[in-house]
Amino acid sequence: LKGMSLASITERLDALYRSVKLEQLSYEDIRDSLKNDLSRLRVTPSILPVTGGKFSSPFGYRKHPITQKYSFHRGQDIKVRSGTPVYATANGKVIAARWDGNLGLYVKLDHGNGFHTLYGHLRRIGVDEGQRVKRGDPLGESGNSGSFTTSPHLHYEVRIYNQPQNPKNFF
Template identity: 35%
Template sequence: MFGKKVIPTVLVSLLLLGNMASPSRADQLGESIEQQQDIQNKKDQAQGKLNKLTYTSDIMKNQLAKLETEVAQAQTDLNQKKLAYTQAQNQVTLAQKELEQKQAELEDRRLALGKRARGIYESGQISHLELLFQSSDLSDFITRMEYFTKLVDNDRQLLAGIEEQKVQINQKKSELQVKRDQAAKIQAQAAAVSMDLEKKKSQQRDALDQNLKAQQAAFDEVDRLEAESKALSEKIRKLQAAQAGKGKSGNGTISTWPVPGYYQISSPFGWRTHPITKKRSLHTGTDIVAPTGTKIYAAGAGVVIVAGWNTAYGNMTIIDHGSGISTLYGHQSRLDVSEGQAVEANEVIGAVGSTGWSTGAHLHFEVRVGGNTTDPLQYFPN
């Protein structure tokens, strides 16, 4: 009698354990899908950050190229200003030499006149009477007077001419010095502009280097999240396979459009090459626009393996259709089925909503084959 009681007790215990194991795997599956969605969002954020960094990098590169052009132009301008200053300085030097030459010539002329004056003084003052007595006649006297007068006037004109040339040269030197000083000032300004541009170019290059480092960090983050997402997809595949083996499965076919009468696709399934990372990223399902409360129908016969709340998908249902095929229905306003329930194709399982991470009423419809997402529209060619 004791043995007969033990056997039913053991059977009941095993059945309870079996029933407890199934919800545990379902919970794991729901958590894994939520984690995968969270990873996808983080990856999108990382790619968005990378996109922003790359856009900023392009702007900075253009600014740096512009600065390099400006620096080159400023350097050319500075070289021209240096040449102008050198030429102005040479002109001042030549004018100074010319002035010194005229000064020496003036001194020589003054010395010559001084000697002549001393000679006249030492031989006695020449007067008109002396010239008259020394003259043989009146004509000779007039000739002597004219010669003497011209000699004195010529000496005076020579001195006056040299003085005038000296004044002109001195004035020319002053003007050249002004030009030279202006050239020096312009040269200093050009040097300051060139130095400022070089400083800006250096700062821009440092900022660009920091940007590129941040880009690389974002690249690494995207790669890490991509690897994590792939690992989680494998985990989901295994969990779905385990769930499928616990209940009645369908015939592995999908034939019913989940929201009849509504065919507007706001975001299709598909791989794309990211314009910045050049890596492929996937929208894992097809978003079908429909009003809140629109009935959702099972796409095929099968067993409900998940029916509950998910942070990303909100109210979510997953149906195992057999042959490794499953469908996911996200963002529902309500759930009309429960885990472990067998459903037929075209059976109502819930209603369209905007729960979870959603910006408007729609159904996120997802198809997985062997745990891997695939394009749901391929099952509905028409």
């Protein structure tokens, strides 16, 4: 600073101020981007809905165990003991918790961003329609309910904008 004029000092301070402002805006953009990514991650199914299970009937075309006809299976079956806790795989809202003839007792979650998950053949439902849940919250217990089941298991579906997705891609 010694030997600098007031005008050149002011000019350097202005340049430093603009540089600091630019850095601040960059950090704010990064922070906002990370917040958006975190929000998206919270609503993306990314954990197994049960523990200790074994994958059985896979996603995709398969010979149906009851009808013996080839048909598209929209989910992944996970063989577990009846009464095994079933967990939400992402934050969301319960949009269905009821009986269906084929699925038996089931829970369907809306996670936002077009994501939905479905948990079928339950023995017991532990949530209510309209309830908000977080990843890892219990939804009910696995079972053998409904007409399209041969043994206790969880039928688990992931959909994006109502298009069935292979659940294994989210574990």
